[in-house]
Amino acid sequence: MHEGHGFSTRAIHAGQEPDPLTGAVVPPIYAVSTFKQDGVGNLRGGYEYSRSANPTRTALETCLASLEGGTRGFAFASGLAAEDTVLRALLAPGDHVVIPDDAYGGTYRMFDKVAARWGVDYATAPITSVPAVAARLTERTRMIWVETPTNPLLNIADIAGLAELAHDHGALLVVDNTFAGPYLQQPLALGADVVVHSTTKYLGGHSDVIGGAVVVGSDELAEPIAFHHNSLGAVAGPFDAWLTLRGVKTLAARMDRHCDNAEAVAEFLAGHEAVAEVRYPGLVSHPGHDVAGKQMRRYGGMVSFRHAGGEEAAVEVCNRTRVFTLAESLGGVESLIEHPGRMTHASAAGSALEVPSDLVRLSVGIEDVDDLLADLRQALGG
Missing domain, CATH: 3.40.640.10 (Type I PLP-dependent aspartate aminotransferase-like (Major domain))
Structure with missing residues (x-):
């Protein structure tokens, strides 16, 4: 049935x-x-x-x-x-x-x-x-x-x-x-x-x-x-x-909101001077954009970016957010921020899979998007 x-x-x-x-x-x-x-x-x-x-x-x-x-x-x-x-x-x-x-x-x-x-x-x-x-x-x-x-x-x-x-x-x-x-x-x-x-x-x-x-x-x-x-x-x-x-039961409804918010966050980060690179499949600049467009309904709620100021600046952004919670994991209704090199991917340190030290990972939640953008703006310092 x-x-x-x-x-x-x-x-x-x-x-x-x-x-x-x-x-x-x-x-x-x-x-x-x-x-x-x-x-x-x-x-x-x-x-x-x-x-x-x-x-x-x-x-x-x-x-x-x-x-x-x-x-x-x-x-x-x-x-x-x-x-x-x-x-x-x-x-x-x-x-x-x-x-x-x-x-x-x-x-x-x-x-x-x-x-x-x-x-x-x-x-x-x-x-x-x-x-x-x-x-x-x-x-x-x-x-x-x-x-x-x-x-x-x-x-x-x-x-x-x-x-x-x-x-x-x-x-x-x-x-x-x-x-x-x-x-x-x-x-x-x-x-x-x-x-x-x-x-x-x-x-x-x-x-x-x-x-x-x-x-x-x-x-x-x-x-x-x-x-x-x-x-x-x-x-x-x-x-x-x-x-x-x-x-x-609410997966579809939540995912549409996750995607809406993540798209806005990725566009904001792509235009910020403190951000060296944004990794989000929904951006036309992403090398996998076309393939993702063929096999995905939308591009998801995860966004990663590299801070132009290096590792310590990336860590500081993680420490300064107020709406984004500093925590491991992802996919919840609340927005999370983390530093993969020191947190979720520490087990890959020193290996061929070591992640960039200036990388920040965002799990974009379903809060009001204006609050998320304002939080990132203050955390990035402008």
Whole structure:
């Protein structure tokens, strides 16, 4: 039901039919660890133990699969738990992965410090160039892993081009869709095999829950993900699933406001003398603007910029804002500001993925845009 309906209708209704017992229009929080069996192996609705499945989590997983156009969704305790499960389910020791040369610091740490210890090698490549990614493939490459837009430089990958490259090589394409979300971008429809999310960000949308998700485009991939989801056990709890599902209901409305505000902020920063460079796919000057325009509905709520005054000036801007809150994370209704080199991407310091020290990252919220612009104006000193 609802699969033929529009995005917002599915966000509100997919997996969320009124409760058959009470008529409740919101799925209940099934705060339960185990379920009564009507005879040995005779399960009600397929539920036996909440690590394996929980009705509240099922509602979220069904909704996310619908929104991403996938065959099945899986909800996790965090975005990194989702990523780790994908690697363990779909790779084996000796396999090779190509990742972005500006990947999220936590993702880089996972490949460099965790996956490498059990025999999965990786190479970095500028994912803005399909030929550059192709040059890093080896006979052992089983996966291309991309973010688009990337965190924090907001580079854009050609999803369809990379999907063709991966499949021609016998590899999978995994897309971290956290920055765009399913409202703005549909990687599976463009040929990707797996989509991952930190649902903490735009899907949850209110900075009140940690979570992750995986959506797959085929039943063949769903089977190993489902096995490892249960076997590793880093599943979303029922209350976390319920909070995330509540956030998803307003995703489209929030994303349009995020985009409106981010566009105005990017234009303001592009004209400010203290700003050396603005990274926002919605700007015509952005090198990935055309590709983003083809594969995204709009350009998102994330904006990064480089301060003309260098690292200390960038840090000072972060310290001076009043409406933008100095904090890690992103995608909530409130605007956040951070210094990636010292905060979210500190784990990449000294590596090939080290971010510019003069970079500031903004998660543009849904406040009144005039207040956001005034705050940035005072923080930049004019």
